Amino acid sequence: MLVSHFPHPEVYADIDYLSTPEFDVEISVLRLDSFHTELSGNKYFKLKQNIQSAINQGIDHLVSFGGAFSNHIHALALAGRHYGLRTTAIIRGEASVPLNPTLLDASNAGMELVFVSREEYRSRDNPEYLSAIQRKYGPCLLIPEGGSNLPGMLGCSEIVQHIHHHIGTDYDYLCLACGTGATMAGLLAAIPEGKHVIGIPVLKGAELFESQLHTLLQQLEVDESQAWHIEADYHCGGYARVTPALVRFVESFESRHAIKLDHIYTGKCFMGLFDLLEKQKLPSGSRIVLIHTGGLQGERGMRSRLEKLSASMKGVHEFGAGLIYE
Ligand SMILES: *Cc1c(COP(=O)(O)O)cnc(C)c1O
Numbered sequence: 001m002l003v004s005h006f007p008h009p010e011v012y013a014d015i016d017y018l019s020t021p022e023f024d025v026e027i028s029v030l031r032l033d034s035f036h037t038e039l040s041g042n043k044y045f046k047l048k049q050n051i052q053s054a055i056n057q058g059i060d061h062l063v064s065f066g067g068a069f070s071n072h073i074h075a076l077a078l079a080g081r082h083y084g085l086r087t088t089a090i091i092r093g094e095a096s097v098p099l100n101p102t103l104l105d106a107s108n109a110g111m112e113l114v115f116v117s118r119e120e121y122r123s124r125d126n127p128e129y130l131s132a133i134q135r136k137y138g139p140c141l142l143i144p145e146g147g148s149n150l151p152g153m154l155g156c157s158e159i160v161q162h163i164h165h166h167i168g169t170d171y172d173y174l175c176l177a178c179g180t181g182a183t184m185a186g187l188l189a190a191i192p193e194g195k196h197v198i199g200i201p202v203l204k205g206a207e208l209f210e211s212q213l214h215t216l217l218q219q220l221e222v223d224e225s226q227a228w229h230i231e232a233d234y235h236c237g238g239y240a241r242v243t244p245a246l247v248r249f250v251e252s253f254e255s256r257h258a259i260k261l262d263h264i265y266t267g268k269c270f271m272g273l274f275d276l277l278e279k280q281k282l283p284s285g286s287r288i289v290l291i292h293t294g295g296l297q298g299e300r301g302m303r304s305r306l307e308k309l310s311a312s313m314k315g316v317h318e319f320g321a322g323l324i325y326e
Helices: 041-056 071-083 101-108 127-137 150-157 159-167 182-190 206-219 244-256 266-278 296-301 303-313
Strands: 015-018 026-031 061-066 086-092 112-116 141-143 173-178 196-201 228-230 287-292
Touching (some): 041 141, 041 150, 061 071, 071 086, 071 101, 101 112, 150 206, 159 182, 182 196, 182 206, 196 206, 296 303
Parallel strands (some): 061 141, 086 112, 173 287
């Protein structure tokens, strides 16, 4: 059954003021991690207009792609259940038995899981492969990995309304974790003139990231005019890699503030911003909105690795630069 009214629910994410007396700036955190019991994170925003367009076309089946701990797949499964749409996920790699917590949630939400080899998964953007999938499933909306298409970016533009709802335009900087940059591009399409976005990539390869971001901004027809920059030193060795410094930062942040972080995205972003503040890279008096993009469900895939790392860190006080634990 298709839900007739969309979007629902009309709720706004909270903004929490962060007490940081050690810095002479104001930091607020936009809590996309916890604005609704089922729908959360930037991945919900990336899905929103995709779902809207499916509903407008009378399509009730969404098909997408992701890894075994994907925040996107998790969000798609929960949003599908919420809006009464059928969902299918094409998952990279072998099926694990039992299902990991991400895929178990997805399956419990009614999502159909199809496991494909890494080799087949590499075709996920290939037009011929996509038409074969379309033929196999019949009328369905194919959403790319991560939800990073044009409707995905436009949905992310709506994040700005959540900020303005609480604090109007009383801010100077937005700061967020970046993977593809689609969320950042969506924000840049919606912020008023004079605001600045700091993107913190969680993958290695700043140049590739910047060129992808330019392409996304062109698709959105955004006039860039100095409204953004990236800080590329906080990826901790690459996607889903962690360093002792990151683990310590997340532990100490969580013990001081009632906000949980994940180690793949938000931990790196918050660590990066705090490091910039320590190095006085932002003007004093700056008003910063840190965007908590969610991702906490994916922590369940990191737990055992983190426990091992924590155990190996006990009693050790100094680590050489560049130590990477996987
Ligand atoms: C996917 C994700 C991001 C990155 O979003 P992009 O639009 O790909 O840059 C950031 N934070 C979290 C928690 C995510 O799941």
